[in-house]
Amino acid sequence: MTSLLVVPVLAQLPEDGGFAVHASMLPMHATTAAVGLLVGLVVWPRLRLDRRAGGVIGAVVGSVGPLLVTVPLRGCTFEPGRDPVELWLGIGIAVATTAALLAAVVWLARMAAVQQGRLRDTSLEQGGGAFRTGPAVPLLLLAPTLAVLVVFLYWPAVETVRLSTRIVRLSAPNQPFVCLGNFTRLMEPSADPVAIVLSVAWVVATAVVVVRRRRTTVHVMGDAVPWWLPRVRGLIGGAALITLTIAVLGDAYQRVFTTTLILSAGTVLIGLALGLGIAWLAFQPLRGQGLYRTFLIWPYAISPPIAGVLFYVIFDPIAGIAGHLVEALTPFELPNYRTDPTLARSVVILASVWKTLGFNILFYLAGLQTVPNDIIEASRIDGANGWQRMRFIILPALSPITFFLVVTNLTYAFFEIFGTIDYLTAGGPVGATTDMMFSLVRAGRVNGSFGEGAAQSLILLAMVLVVTAWQFRSTGRRVSYGA
Template sequence: MGILLGALAGFLGTQATMVPLGYCALNPEHHMFFNLSIIGQTTSVNAVLLCAFLLIFAASWAFMLAITEFHHRWVTKKRIFGTEGHTPGAFIRHNFTPWIFLSPTIIGLGLFTYYPAVQNFMLGTRLVRRGTANTRFVCLDNFATLLTNSLQDAHYYILSDGFFLYAEHAEYLAVLGVSFFYTFFIVILVNVVGIAIALLASHKIRGAAVYRTLIVWPYAVSGVVVGVVFGALLAGEGAGFINLLLQKLGLPAVPFLSDPWWARFSVVGAATWVKLAFTILIYIAGLQAVPQVLLEAATIDGANAWQRFRNVKLPMLMPYVFFVVFLTLNYTIFDLYAIIETLTEGGPVYATTNLVVDVIKTGVENSDIGKAAALSIILLFIMLGLTYWQFRVMGRRTNYEMI
């Protein structure tokens, strides 16, 4: 049954993509599947093979998830409401008043969200240069150039038993590797350090309100200011505050912004410093919601501080951890542009360029609107995949009834 549903979803998914494009993948003009003898010989064909697989895979999963969710909801409603009587949702279906009140929001979303998204997809299939009126339809060649050039030229290093993948060259996979580098380290640091500081700040001591305010204050600082401040701190030998301090101590200068790895960790440090403030605030609120009765009972049973945290506080904090991880994922993907641009400008040699910076540089600085649109579409699917993973994996371990 799963194979049949997957095949049906793959067919519908590819049709939903190819029909608006006029089946351009079958057009020999675009080097697609018209001549099977050239498969593997051209950039476009290699990429379209990969794109077709990804589309079929994504469509299959989407269809299966939709069927599973529909079945789950149908069974749940049947158990709760029975087979007879009032049907949930009947009021909304037969009453137009809710739709009247929702119409401004629906119209706004259609005009300013969904219509631009469709236009962005259409731009991704065209050769568009900023400042020129002429455009040319190139089907999926923008995606082909991104994917195949990266696959052919990138070199990889496997770190920590394959958990982290890094691509060295300044191609799309390199940018993708940098983005996952930021996400991995920032999410871990923000949560681990945030919980540690929240545990210290949650104790009832004199002046708690003052230092809690000072801890949260960096959240109000803009990314541009953060980049400028950290740039002054981490500048090269004889210029940055930290390197001047190291020089006074007789230690060698550290190339914080000129060495690729140091530059990446500098961005991670600046971004973590900003995001920590809001994270600490959330975790302090979560720790205050932990019932003291449970902590006292654990103490009476002989639990030490670590056991009380692991068995009582951490399970109670899981809904807050889920929320913070979700926000931090979005932050690392979409909100690092200001810090990166002011601190390193994406360098040295694209070493700190993430996905959003690459989209902006491609579209604005290189004037390649079509390729930038293709980049943003791939970014959308990456973000959807990360969000789905988070809700499926972390959502199962989160118990909201404990709040």
């Protein structure tokens, strides 16, 4: 098992050196092995599997997990004289990799317990299914798709990880190994009091929730935790994560990270609110509604660069129609967005919202058609006003669609907004609209530093994974799929 895990990693070893073992690695490996042993001893009996086998497997996985990081890096983060930021970053990546590996092994153990009949498969009770022929035939049918994914997705991802540890330029044939230097250049950790206070507040809120839930007994009706406390804890946790990330990054990349948050939040929140409002108006029975519904959805067919070009023309300070309308209808003059950072961000958000508006309207229109009319009529007879019907009937019924749109809009805001920025503001003025995607593309395309761009792409990937996981954990639980 150990050789199967390490051999693919050895293929990524730097050509200009081998793996070096340092004494400072031993505490980390001992800790991860102990944690793996504990996980095996606790989880395997719950799966009705052999406790000793679980302990051995957990200890082996816990000790091998860090090697998936330290072997490709030649143990460079543990070399004497290394930057402490590089050391702790390497430890963090190794621990996270080990945790993911342990989670995968636990999942495989659970599947084995189900196959052996030791554990009941609850997925069938929840509407899942099973293949009568076993996993061989499905895997054979999926083989062409998996081959395409390996060649065009997974292997480039592995190559991106390799490039992130090197200085790679088109004009230079050599690719010197720099360990995690491409990452640490973007970091400058500092003790932010706001981040510390928010982190402590989140820990306290979590402790209160855990204690109150443990005190709940079968004789207590309902949950002992107030309904608002988990939501407040989630907001505090999100704010703490953002401030901690800002505290870790350097000044230059802090601005890029903050710009990404502003543009993404503005695009998602405004886009969903406008999409729901316009969809509600378009849902009303009016003559010719099919025609204007088609026109409302039309902007979705426009690519992000074209949206950037359109708004570039609309807000042009000399010939743009927006400036002429403001001057004709008001005594004021529209500022030049190319020199005003706040206005530049607003224009980028406006263009991005316009681009995604048709997509949001389309799904909200489909969702509104599934809301039962008899429930709405009953609430109207009971005296509920329009806002009450929207809040207590329509919004809960649309929660699955809203959850889906939040995830897809966040994905668009993180990755596809680059085309709009490139044509509309080119990252200016003074970097006010340079988000993480634009920064990494500029690092590779303009500066020619593919190693730095690869490092930034991995940071962006980690950010997207964290935001998506937080979204599924916080919002996904409140989504109602009831009939």
